[in-house]
Amino acid sequence: MVRKYVHHNKKERPNSLSISLGSVKDSFEYLKQLCNDKSVELLQTIEVNEDNKIDVIFWTEDFPELIGISHFIKDKNGYISFRLDFSETTL
Secondary structure (H helix, E strand, O other), rough: OEEEEEOOOOOEEOEEEEOOOOOOOOOHHHHHHHHHHHHHHHOOOOOOOOOOOEEEEOOOOOOEEEEEEEEEEEEOOOOEEHHHHHHHHHH
């Protein structure tokens, strides 16, 4: 499931996607692995403008709890990479 993310202050977060996966009953380590696997998969298809970034927000499917955010960036050489951030998790 993919949905638009609305930040806590009710303003839309630009350049973002939301993906639901896993369950609140899954271990946090398992959920982190799911986020990593999906981020690696997205590297094949995601389009990022140079010097821009796209945030992919990961939520649990059954009850929407924030797992983490994957920050995708494109460098000057056209290489796209991501960094996972779990510091805002609500689990």
